[in-house]
Amino acid sequence: MTTKFPIALSPEIVKAFRSQGFVVTPDVLTKEEVVQYGSAIDQAVAVRTASDTRAITDKSTYEQSFLQCMRLCETDPGVVGLTFHEGLAGIAAQLLGVPSVNLWQDQALFKEPGGRETTAHQDQPFWPIGQAPLISAWIPLNAVHEGNGAMAYVPGSHLVGPLKVVDITHTSEPFDILNDPALAGEPLRVVPVNPGSVIWHHGFTVHGAGANHSDSVRRAFTVVYLSADATRTKAWPTFPLDRAGVDVGDRIEGEGLPRLWPPLAARPAPPVQKGAGTGPQGL
Numbered sequence: 168m169t170t171k172f173p174i175a176l177s178p179e180i181v182k183a184f185r186s187q188g189f190v191v192t193p194d195v196l197t198k199e200e201v202v203q204y205g206s207a208i209d210q211a212v213a214v215r216t217a218s219d220t221r222a223i224t225d226k227s228t229y230e231q232s233f234l235q236c237m238r239l240c241e242t243d244p245g246v247v248g249l250t251f252h253e254g255l256a257g258i259a260a261q262l263l264g265v266p267s268v269n270l271w272q273d274q275a276l277f278k279e280p281g282g283r284e285t286t287a288h289q290d291q292p293f294w295p296i297g298q299a300p301l302i303s304a305w306i307p308l309n310a311v312h313e314g315n316g317a318m319a320y321v322p323g324s325h326l327v328g329p330l331k332v333v334d335i336t337h338t339s340e341p342f343d344i345l346n347d348p349a350l351a352g353e354p355l356r357v358v359p360v361n362p363g364s365v366i367w368h369h370g371f372t373v374h375g376a377g378a379n380h381s382d383s384v385r386r387a388f389t390v391v392y393l394s395a396d397a398t399r400t401k402a403w404p405t406f407p408l409d410r411a412g413v414d415v416g417d418r419i420e421g422e423g424l425p426r427l428w429p430p431l432a433a434r435p436a437p438p439v440q441k442g443a444g445t446g447p448q449g450l
């Protein structure tokens with residue numbers, strides 16, 4: 168039996184995603200959901216970052232782009248409903264054109280006032296998952312525009328496939344992927360977005376975000392979905408795969424990697440060994 172999508176996409180939206188590698192879906196979350204999940208995420212980020220009193224100028228280049236708090240659904244019950252949101256997970260499956268998706272990771276990405284740009288990069292080459300279908304939901308918790316850290320994408324860049332990895336997490340001078348000849352000089356396109364809407368990008372879409380020139384935090388949450396038939400392609404250490412005992416060649420599933428679409432009858436208990444907290448770990 169097939170499960171009905173809570174939010175069925177128009178063919179135009181799916182077509183736009185497949186050709187551009189990103190798309191905005193309006194009216195995904197209600198105002199009430201944005202307030203409820205936004206406040207749960209704010210609390211979680213406050214707890215995770217409480218002991219970090221450094222000024223932004225004392226942080227690493229990567230940390231100056233955003234506060235990153237990963238796998239909040241493992242530690243914060245108030246966030247679980249967003250990570251397992253059936254409307255979102257159903258959209259992920261429709262855009263990828265796959266029957267089933269698992270969670271790869273969730274995270275808060277809060278760009279502080281004065282936060283630098285997020286260096287342009289592709290997500291998927293950070294992870295040992297080959298070319299498996301992967302998509303991110305970028306969920307704004309406040310209005311995001313050019314002045315406070317809007318996301319920006321190179322249209323069609325997902326079709327180019329994996330480019331040289333931009334190691335944004337460890338280097339203070341990341342190279343500019345936009346100069347890669349495969350992108351033919353195509354610039355980033357800035358995508359302002361309001362809460363309630365969600366921006367989606369493919370695992371190979373080249374993207375970044377602007378600096379935060381405003382005096383308030385740019386608050387966003389992301390959920391990353393991976394096709395349920397994906398397998399591990401490389402042995403390099405990767406937290407959720409090693410914790411779940413997924414070896415090279417195995418299907419990517421198990422602890423911390425639950426199925427999100429079609430929805431499970433009951434949500435699994437959170438892993439015993441909780442997810443990593445803040446810090447540079449790849450997007």
Ligand SMILES: O=C(O)CCC(=O)C(=O)O
Pocket residue numbers: 232233276278285290303305316374375376387389450
């Ligand atoms: O929020 C940001 O500034 C960057 C987000 C990002 O790179 C991602 O979600 O893959």
